Amino acid sequence: MAELHLPTTLQPLFRELPRKLDVEAATVAEAIDRLDAQWPGLRDRLCEQGPALRPHIHVYVDRERAGLDTGLDERSRVDVIAAISGG
């Protein structure tokens, strides 16, 4: 199971969404699909049409910058970051 770490900006939008959770998925896209199945609408908060990650959403798999098709294994750590924006 990959270990997902989510940004604090998502919690107010989805009831009982944790900051950290384990997900069974082969890719980043699949992990987001799993989240969306449990918290409908969550995919739209991370991805735009394409689909592609939103410009200010950065994903790292084992501390390497990743995309939606990046592969995950049993011990992957996935960090979803709301990158610098706003002010």
Add this chain to the structure above:
Amino acid sequence: MSSTVLLVGTRKGCFILESDADRRDWKLRGPYCDGWPVYHAVHDAESGAIYAAAASEWHGAGVWRSPDLGETWELSSEGFGFDEDKGLKLSKVSTLSAGHGRVLAGTEAAGVFESRDGGVTWSLVSTLDGQPNRELWNDPANQPPGHLGLSAILQHPDEASRYWVIVQGHGAFETTDDGSSWTPRNRGLRADWPIENPEVGYCVHKLVLAPDRTRMYQQNHVGMHRSDDAGQSWTEITEGLPSEFGFAAAAHPHDRDTFYVVPVDPGHGRVMHDGHASVWRTKDAGSSWQQLDKGLPHRDAHLGVLREGMAIDGYDSPGLYFGTSTGQVFASADEGDSWNEIASYLPSISSVEVAVLA
């Protein structure tokens, strides 16, 4: 006794100001919408719900809804999006209009969406295909950030399938069949730039409808304009104002000849002239203008007011409200004759709307 509710959309969430029918003492609540940038918050008189158009730089665009005057909120973007093959990207929900059993939303890129289930799901109504020069709207070179979206929707109060929209930089368009077909409504407008097709290419900032449902007023990038035939033709009424430029405007709810604007400098600043805050009013359909500044700061007040930044209520003696780019809300309970500052330290304000609740 009725209550008066102001919905204030800001760069850091939606706020609510409440008063009674006297409109003297106000209480502030908020921020709501989790601090997302809110471009336009509206009240649906039919359902009592509040809707707030928002776009987060991280999490995209959507509409927040509250069925209970701000106590609880939910966000939805379900259905907001264009067909992949159109090559359009939805970056922002810019404006909302509630009425006739639905909520309409204008987006950037230019599109009209609607919800008929209280803002839970949305569906595309139109991208105004077939309008003159429509093919140019999608050119990335014509889409600098913050421009060329569908920035305003004005529903006809009585005719459910009739409404007007503004497409930034292109002009006003009217539909009488719920978005199936459109007609440009820009005849008589001025453009200080080359126009390829005389029907479009105008920079309409704000449209309002007078209570007779026939007269309209328009703040344009170049000039104030009036229409006596529901937008089919326009006559300029700028003379007497300190600037031809501005964004906000409001029509008196009971007098077709009375109309309010907030002229601002047309350059980079886009704030009120000489640091002197004023709203300007005509009572004779634009033949003459009166500066309204009693109670407003007369010096060192470099205030900007955006397109949806001014509202007027429907009381017998209407109250007028405007919110500024520096976070103040000013209110007048006497048709603009005198003003009070009712909020001072909000984030930059995008919109002010007012509702009178029984």
